[in-house]
Amino acid sequence: MSEAAFLTDFHHVASFGATENKGVERQAATPEDKLSRDWFAAFAAQRDWEVRVDGIGNMFALIELVPGAPYILLGSHLDSQPLGGRFDGAYGVLAGLHAAQRVVERLRTEASTPEFNLAVVNWFNEEGGRFAPSIMGSSVFAGSMDEAKMLAVKDLAGTTVAQALEAIGYLGTDVRPELAGYAEIHIEQGRILEREGITLGAVDYSWYTQKLDIEVLGEQSHTGATAMADRHDALVAASKVVLLVHDVTAQFAAEALVSSVGQLTLEPNSPIVVARRVHLVADLRSASPQIVAEARGSLIADIAQIAKDHDIRINVNDFDVRDIQYYPEDGLELTEKVAANLGLEVRRIRTMAGHDSVAMNRIVPTVMMFIPSVDGVSHCEREFTTDADMLAGVQALSGVAWEMVHGALSPRRNAGTELFEVAAK
Template sequence: MNSAAFLKDFHHVATIGATANSGVDRQAATAEDAKTRDWFAAQVRDAGWELRVDGIGNMFGLLEWTPGAPYVLIGSHLDSQPLGGRFDGAYGVVAALHAARRLDAEVAEGGTAPRFNLAVVNWFNEEGGRFAPSIMGSSVFAGLLQREQMLDVPDLSGTTVRDALGAIGYLGTAVGPEVAGYAEIHIEQGRILEREGIAIGLVDSSWYTQKLDIEVLGEQSHTGATAMADRHDALVAASKIILMVHDVTNDFAEGALVSSVGQLTLEPNSPIVVARRVHLVADLRSGGPDIVKSARAKLIADIEVLAQEHNIKVNVKDFDVRPIRRFPEAGLELADKVAADLGLSSRRLQTMAGHDSVAMNTVAPSIMLFVPSVDGVSHCEREFTTDADMVTGLDMLTGVARELVAGALINAQALPAAALA
């Protein structure tokens, strides 16, 4: 169990797309993302495993021990947010590579092939910073999103997923492996584990997510020559909508709902022109679906009133609605046992953020593991997890994967109907 080699690889990957303040900027299908993909491909080939790239850019490193058997997948994603953290996603991929190496060595030494094969995966565009929606590659793989539709999604400059993947050489044609199970380790992106001094988080469910695609249409005019009474300023109206999205959380119990507007574009974006159009995306999340639905209804009603007051038009569309998904009890019990055998403290918790495991949980028994995040911060350059906690998580992932390839969850079914709240 060479922890030093794992840490060396992790910190090397963090140099790809590194920012001035210890973060990374490796948005999906950019040149920086391509470099991490090249690194991943080299790791797979050097280990003697088969490399596959599918039609949405997902990368698989396949260890075939038992010919014809399905695969347990372990991994995460290598893409990042703009000016993001170096741990989110990349930790899970590098940990999966090293867990697979450990298990491959065990199989070679023991001489007995496990029930299932193993594959390490780097999912495409989990972050959704350049191309929306997020969790794209794993959702296409799981059949939750249509591949051709996702390939046509443009970024803000008009470049499509199809063209971007083609430009970096990762628009593949291979078919992904048949899946028997899935496990992913990730930083918590919250404060619970650090605050309670717990080593491992066992994710039992995801939060309900509702996004709103909002288009505010005003009238372009001169910022100096147009009288205030004659303006139809889309940006002023949009700024009030942003505050509505923020303030709607006050209608519910503290911590029950989180909301934000993280992306905004305006036209024509000139310092001497009143904005004619603003596009923004509102994000609502809660552990209670009714809370999100109530907040959505209030926002739509308030936006209608605002549009009349400003004599403008606002178009609101539902976007990227995700139900609560519950992880299989058998997987939680298995992970709890692995943690106990390793002498690690653990506890169950929900994930407020989305992850590839949430998509995979609809098609195969899945296990989602967390390690502590310092100060609970993520999606920023200050994101941090200690080397010691990362190594602990690697040991945990290795133990879980060992159980999964042996068939520990063969009777656990994570069918879509069972996974929904």
């Protein structure tokens, strides 16, 4: 397929849920998400590729090259953050579809015999903006999250995942494909590639992630009639917790730890009522599990002191803990080989963010690649990557997919600790 065809498709998909400032609002299992899913299904159907939807809403476009063989899977996700960017996730899905088409076209003209079939995926709820936790669909596929529990997760309005998927027609029952490998390409969401003038990143490992589910419980009262000394204001205490989460990074070397509170809800949320309950989630990430553990310990102690000072209760629970994942050396070398053949400069790079590839790397040989992000911004409308960098990434993914369907990677030990298992769950 031509470069122009990819760009036309990419910018068309960016119109689904488009915002005034050139971003997208396409949270999981919303009507806007349905538009992108319908487009994915139509793209596959026009090429006579089989479409499957599994029990957690993951979509697969399957291309049979070797009857009965497992699949090499390409893809990412089409859902977005609230007021998110149009590149995050969607680029990887579009690149996967076009890379798959290029492999099919190349097989028609070259005398080669693939070992595996090829497929493209749109993972459900990678972002986790509407339904927590994030990376849900791929984690259920990989067996690290329970499907029934995830289907029962509710958004802030009380709608479950199952209800939301059913409402848009994507609560599937299809059998999940058997896999032999996975490859994903994504915008970096950082500044390293842009700063160094490098087109392609070969991701070698992911950061350790630890989230804290924090519930601050005070007492509801009148904002005008209650004496200051008699108040048990959950929001005041919660505001101090938010600052603690931000300030804990100063206890370590610069950029050794990142932390934030990105979501906060309060009850009853009235302008004339002292808040009785605040719920928030703290996100801690580092290349060092020890640093995260130390930060967590410091926060737990300081939060306990805040509860005591304000005479309220604060419940803190560990949530969504993810170990460091190392990507296979063979996959890194494959990316470097493909980049060299294409004349693209490449470097190894870590990912601080979570991706579907982190979940998939637990069960099959996985390749993860980055292309540059302008100014390193992401999860906002200003997110941007140039057409030239997107097109170079599609070339790279096409090359990696070609090699993988011909057996370039096979199931083997990951970081010398666990055998990959072919996913047939």
